[in-house]
Amino acid sequence: MVSDGEKIIYETESLCPVCLRKIPASRVKRGENIYLIKNCPEHGKFDTIIWRGKPYYEDWIRETEKVLPQKTITESVHGCPFDCGVCSSHEQQACCVLLEVTQRCNQHCFYCFASAEKEKSKEPGIEEIRQWYQMLLDIGEDRPFNIQLSGGEPTVRDDLSEIIRLGKSMGFPYIQLNTNGKRLAEDVHYVERLKRAGLSAVFLQFDGTTDEIYESLRGQRLLAQKEKAIENCEKNELGVVLVPTLVPGVNIENIGEIIRFAVERLPTVRGVHFQPVSYFGRYPDAPEDSDRITLPEVMAEIEKQTGGKISIESFQPQMTGNPLCSFHGSFVYMEDRGIVSIGGTAGSCKCHGSKEDVIIKARDFVAKKWTRAEKKACCSTSYPLSDLDMYIERVRDYGFSISGMAFQDIWNLDLERLRRCKIHVMNFDKRVIPFCSYNLTDLQGNPLYRGR
Amino acid sequence: MEKKLTLICDKCKVNLTLANVHFSYLDHNFRHKVLRCPECGQVYLSEELVAKMKEVEATFEDK
Numbered sequence: 260m261v262s263d264g265e266k267i268i269y270e271t272e273s274l275c276p277v278c279l280r281k282i283p284a285s286r287v288k289r290g291e292n293i294y295l296i297k298n299c300p301e302h303g304k305f306d307t308i309i310w311r312g313k314p315y316y317e318d319w320i321r322e323t324e325k326v327l328p329q330k331t332i333t334e335s336v337h338g339c340p341f342d343c344g345v346c347s348s349h350e351q352q353a354c355c356v357l358l359e360v361t362q363r364c365n366q367h368c369f370y371c372f373a374s375a376e377k378e379k380s381k382e383p384g385i386e387e388i389r390q391w392y393q394m395l396l397d398i399g400e401d402r403p404f405n406i407q408l409s410g411g412e413p414t415v416r417d418d419l420s421e422i423i424r425l426g427k428s429m430g431f432p433y434i435q436l437n438t439n440g441k442r443l444a445e446d447v448h449y450v451e452r453l454k455r456a457g458l459s460a461v462f463l464q465f466d467g468t469t470d471e472i473y474e475s476l477r478g479q480r481l482l483a484q485k486e487k488a489i490e491n492c493e494k495n496e497l498g499v500v501l502v503p504t505l506v507p508g509v510n511i512e513n514i515g516e517i518i519r520f521a522v523e524r525l526p527t528v529r530g531v532h533f534q535p536v537s538y539f540g541r542y543p544d545a546p547e548d549s550d551r552i553t554l555p556e557v558m559a560e561i562e563k564q565t566g567g568k569i570s571i572e573s574f575q576p577q578m579t580g581n582p583l584c585s586f587h588g589s590f591v592y593m594e595d596r597g598i599v600s601i602g603g604t605a606g607s608c609k610c611h612g613s614k615e616d617v618i619i620k621a622r623d624f625v626a627k628k629w630t631r632a633e634k635k636a637c638c639s640t641s642y643p644l645s646d647l648d649m650y651i652e653r654v655r656d657y658g659f660s661i662s663g664m665a666f667q668d669i670w671n672l673d674l675e676r677l678r679r680c681k682i683h684v685m686n687f688d689k690r691v692i693p694f695c696s697y698n699l700t701d702l703q704g705n706p707l708y709r710g711r
Numbered sequence: 712m713e714k715k716l717t718l719i720c721d722k723c724k725v726n727l728t729l730a731n732v733h734f735s736y737l738d739h740n741f742r743h744k745v746l747r748c749p750e751c752g753q754v755y756l757s758e759e760l761v762a763k764m765k766e767v768e769a770t771f772e773d774k
Contacts, residue, residue, distance in 0.1 A: 601739070601770055601771060602771060623769070627769060646741070646742065647742075647743045647760075647763055648743075648763070650741065650767060651763060651766055651767060
């Protein structure tokens with residue numbers, strides 16, 4: 260299966276992009292890069308870049324804790340990924356569960372998970388959403404999952420604040436809103452209602468700091484709208500995470516500017532969460548490797564475009580799930596020194612009490628880093644970080660995170676990764692489906708799960 | 712009327728006094744004033760301080 264100069268470094272499984280049959284696949288090293296190579300007996304060979312350059316795959320990969328779901332919903336009958344729900348072969352509890360509260364949207368983007376297949380599903384009512392929440396409490400443990408309200412565009416619903424209030428009253432400590440920001444920009448009173456209902460943070464689609472980027476990705480000039488949405492969140496003391504979809508040839512060169520934009524808007528902006536583009540929907544031909552940016556390239560671009568202020572070494576893989584799925588780093592902004600990394604080094608913390616603690620800590624970590632702290636008067640901005648009280652105060656207001664998550668599509672799908680997925684989606688029939696199988700489509704755009 | 716509490720070292724039977732103490736965790740160093748026994752050097756960490764340390768630790772630890 261491999262040619263001269265190539266080396267198989269991990270045997271896994273994937274699906275054929277044409278017939279969705281399960282087929283063997285390998286992570287293969289070619290030069291400095293890692294590719295996922297798979298062969299369908301009927302439709303031939305598929306070869307996709309998954310990891311390019313530094314930090315090298317071998318240096319990045321590490322053993323992470325498997326925290327198995329306490330309760331599974333579906334039986335493992337046909338084998339991964341055909342029994343998702345989650346089934347008994349899934350190897351990771353969820354950190355965050357997405358609730359798609361509508362399929363309607365007020366924007367039409369070229370790149371969208373949700374529009375890959377536009378099913379005409381009925382919008383869930385409050386009672387149905389209450390049942391979703393209850394089910395998540397029933398399958399979870401003491402610390403309920405983090406919740407992301409998603410869609411479609413959730414803010415097309417006038418009763419979104421009720422959905423948030425209900426979730427909070429049922430015991431979910433962290434509820435974030437995934438949004439394009441259009442309504443947040445247009446209606447500050449709507450933002451106020453969401454905040455009063457208990458919304459924890461806004462996950463704002465934010466692809467860059469120029470209108471050309473938005474025209475290219477979303478077909479409209481949206482920068483002013485994004486700025487207004489952030490301003491309205493600021494007025495209501497709501498934390499915002501900027502979420503850029505990174506597309507080669509469009510906004511890769513803007514990564515450093517996005518980080519500068521975020522730092523200028525601390526403490527309202529709590530971080531940047533980069534998402535390299537993945538390809539769902541109808542693609543008769545496989546996307547080229549040049550159409551993809553991998554996680555190490557994102558980290559390398561951050562280092563390059565911040566002039567080394569944020570180094571590759573400040574980033575770590577996650578403690579749970581698969582290390583190929585994400586990176587994160589924690590920082591604090593000091594007026595006299597600029598950006599300072601405050602994260603631990605990879606694998607440095609061995610202080611978890613039990614396996615379950617790892618996923619509980621992951622939920623708390625996300626909730627804490629992305630929620631804006633209550634407003635407090637802050638003092639000087641150049642005090643020593645070695646003073647415990649001053650450190651806490653400074654990090655509360657000027658701490659921020661930079662992270663990235665690589666979603667899988669039919670071309671780079673690796674079932675070992677999928678089984679470790681900790682971002683799940685509540686399906687309308689109450690199956691809880693890992694994000695990357697939920698959004699998966701074959702090359703004609705036919706979904707494996709979405710709308711089924 | 713509020714009574715001022717004095718903490719005494721159980722081992723040395725002397726009053727604890729305020730002293731600057733250095734903490735180190737995951738390559739980060741902090742200093743903080745805590746009550747310390749002038750004889751044996753044992754320190755008293757209040758619940759409030761422990762809660763602060765927990766908050767600080769959480770900012771360093773891996774996800």
